[in-house]
Amino acid sequence: MIESAAPHEIVLGRSTRPDAWSLVLFDAQGSEQSRHEIAASELPVEVSRLEAGASPRWVVRHLREVYPPLLAAGIRIRRAHDLLLCHAILRDTTSLADPIPSSSRWVRADPLVTTIETPALFDLHEVSSQGAGDPYAEIDELLAEYARQRAAQRRAPDGRLALLCAAESTGALVAEEMTAAGLPWSTAVHERLLVDALGPRPASGARPIRMAELAVAIGESLEDSTVNPDSPPRLLKSLRRAGILVDSTSRWELGEIEHPVVEPLLTYKKLARLFTANGWSWLAEWVREERFRPIYLTGGVVTGRWASSGGGALQIPRSLRPAVRADEGWTLVCADVAQLEPRVLAAMSKDRAMAAAARGADLYEGVVRSGAVQTRQEAKYAVLGAMYGATTGPSGQLGPRLRSVFPRAMALVDAAAKTGEDGGVVSTLLGRSSPRPDAMWAAAQARASDPDADGSDERVARSRARDRGRFTRNFVVQGTAAEWSLLWLAEIRHRLSALPDAHDPAPRSGPVFARRAHLAFFLHDEVIVHVPLEQADDAARVVQDAAEAATRRLFPGFDIDIPLDLRIAEDAGKDS
DNA sequence: GTTCTTTGCGCG
DNA sequence: AAAGCGCGCAAAGAAC
Structure with a gap:
């Protein structure tokens, strides 16, 4: 179908017919232009067609549900409004005398319901039929909620809530794009780090040799060959039997004690943590085709920070950072803020x-x-x-x-x-x-x-x-601080998308990012951008400019330094 | 047997 | 030189 003018906003939701979607198009004045339905199989092509014009704002229930299949089909969208995420902001804010009414229909479901595996293309019905009500009667509900949210933003005394909602939604776009692109991960480097620290991969159920040796040393030192350093209660009893009067087995308390058992015990704990949290089974479960793909939960923390689900993405130990390694012909731009x-x-x-x-x-x-x-x-x-x-x-x-x-x-x-x-x-x-x-x-x-x-x-x-x-x-x-980071991310994304496609990288980052610099990781105040070699300097400048833009937007008229520690390297290890 | 809670430690 | 904030996850033990 043909519109008279390119739509400014498009509300996208499931149709009342199965396997179909509804689109309601609005012009820049907020008046409805038209609405139509299409089959689910045609959605990627339709989104791509409408996006090619003036990049409308796509209004959806939740990007976590809608965007991954589009990315899998090779489609990126530029602007979006995530109703579910913005509902939480506009419902709880005290910036408004009359915030939007709370509703159980707008509470995030368990993140694991939308699984790590890409859902069958647009077959998302099971996902939201978890909520109450008719799963096919969505579009009117989306329209009504969007009207409430827009009105709430207009009632705000300044543009700050609108900026927050825009940043939150753009953050959700970034989150899905990072999951789709994945963090480039070298299995070989990771395995080498494991073997160096723990010894060869043990048989399933067995302790790695370095841990087994330390367990023996701990047993001898405590004169208790049955001690199990993996069990805090039993370890605590054993320590106390040996006359070490601690109240817990935590590292900082043990560190205060003068006793020969302390050193092997602390080393054991360090290795045990590496083995159980990020050992060979983690590698097998979470790294596929040299990519680590966590799910990011935008606004998953009360403060607005992101949480994550799967693989402990936000707790990767620094010692494993060298395993984050650019593809052949690519490099990494790593940046973090000191004392944000x-x-x-x-x-x-x-x-x-x-x-x-x-x-x-x-x-x-x-x-x-x-x-x-x-x-x-x-x-x-x-x-x-x-x-x-x-x-x-x-x-x-x-x-x-x-x-x-x-x-x-x-x-x-x-x-x-x-x-x-x-x-x-x-x-x-x-x-x-x-x-x-x-x-x-x-x-x-x-x-x-x-x-x-x-x-x-x-x-x-x-x-x-x-x-x-x-x-x-x-x-x-x-x-x-989380708001500054969100603005930084949004500015980085916007500026990266303005870079031209690279000429000659090995296309390994998936169809959407085959020749493009893309965000690959975000952790509160640091980012990693995976970038074709020839664009490394451009991407580094983008990250720097984005930080300055974020500072100006969040603190207009106030002079504050928010400097980056920025480096271009093949891997994300600190000293390379 | 399963699910829930606690402990400890990784990240910012 | 401290043990103040926010998270997720694995393992063990308790509770069912």
Whole structure:
């Protein structure tokens, strides 16, 4: 069918007919232009045709459900609005006097319902029939929800909520594209690292030789040949029998003890972690065709950070980073931000003194220069303690020093903590709000105010209140930092897509990314871009420019340094 | 037998 | 020099 003008927005949802989709097209004024249905098998071609025009904004229930099959068919879309993700933002925000009404229809299902395997092309009916209601009567529901969300964004006093929703949705596009592209992973390098640390791959069920040797040494040292270092309760008993009076078997507590068992035990724990979390079975389960493909859960953390599902994507140990290795003819652009959170705090609180300390590559050195503390180490503890709410120890003791030198920054986090302790809700700079306290929390506070309350009730309530204060204190900083990162990602994606196709790379990243630089990994404040060799410098510049653009968008008119540590390398190991 | 909770540790 | 925030996952042990 032919439209008079290219559509500005397209709401895409399942049709009332099986195996069909509905599309409702809107013009730039928000008036409906037309609607039509197509067979599921024709969707990729239809999306591709409409995308080729003016890149409309695709409005869908949830990109996690819709986008992977399109990517599998070789289709990318430029702009989107994820109703499910934005529902959570616009429902919980305290930036609006009348946020959108909550609905169980807009709660994210278990991420594993949409499996790691690419679902059969557009056969997504099982996925959302999990929710209540008729699975084929979707399009009207999407239209109604989108109308509510648009109205809510218009009610906002400024454009910040709209920016947040746009960034959240673009983040979801990036997330699916990264899953589709995968993180290039060298099985050979990973296996070599495992053998170097653990010895040859053991028979199934057996301990690797290095761990077995250490277990024997631990047994001899404790004079207990039956000790099982994998079992904390049994290990604890064995330690105490040997006269080592610890309360737990955790690393930091054992590290304080002077005893010959400590060294082999800590080494054993390190190796056991590598073996169980990222050993040969992890490799077999999660790496296929030299690609690691985690599922990213956009907005999966209350603060707006991403979570992940499958393979522990956000917890890959640094020791395995050398296994992240570019394809032949490609390279990696790796970038991370040094001390993102304190820089964000300086900017969001408009604390000029702290922004001055943040000038340059090392914020902690800047804090020393400001005169607040004597050494870099003190600066680090003091700053982290301020953002996390440390009250005791050297970290907490430095709080007053910081308050006198950076009053605005400290006032912001102190106020957030106070609000949280009082049971209130705090928000990020763009308007993502913290959860309300749960019923248990409120009940504990109520008990303490009861005339019959005893000292124990009051202590418990006080402690819970402080716990929540530390959470809200950190929420505003962590959440605003997550917003900076989201804008950074979106800017990187936008600028990478403006690069021309490379001439001559080996096309190994899948059809959509065969000749294109693409984001391959994101972890809170760092990115890895997989890039054809000839475009390495262009991609590095993109990542740098994107960071500056993100800073300007989030903190317009405020001068804050958010510098990158940026390198181009064949692998993501730190020293290569 | 299965599912739930706890412990410990990886990441930022 | 500390143990303050947010996560996911594996294994063991407890609970069913």
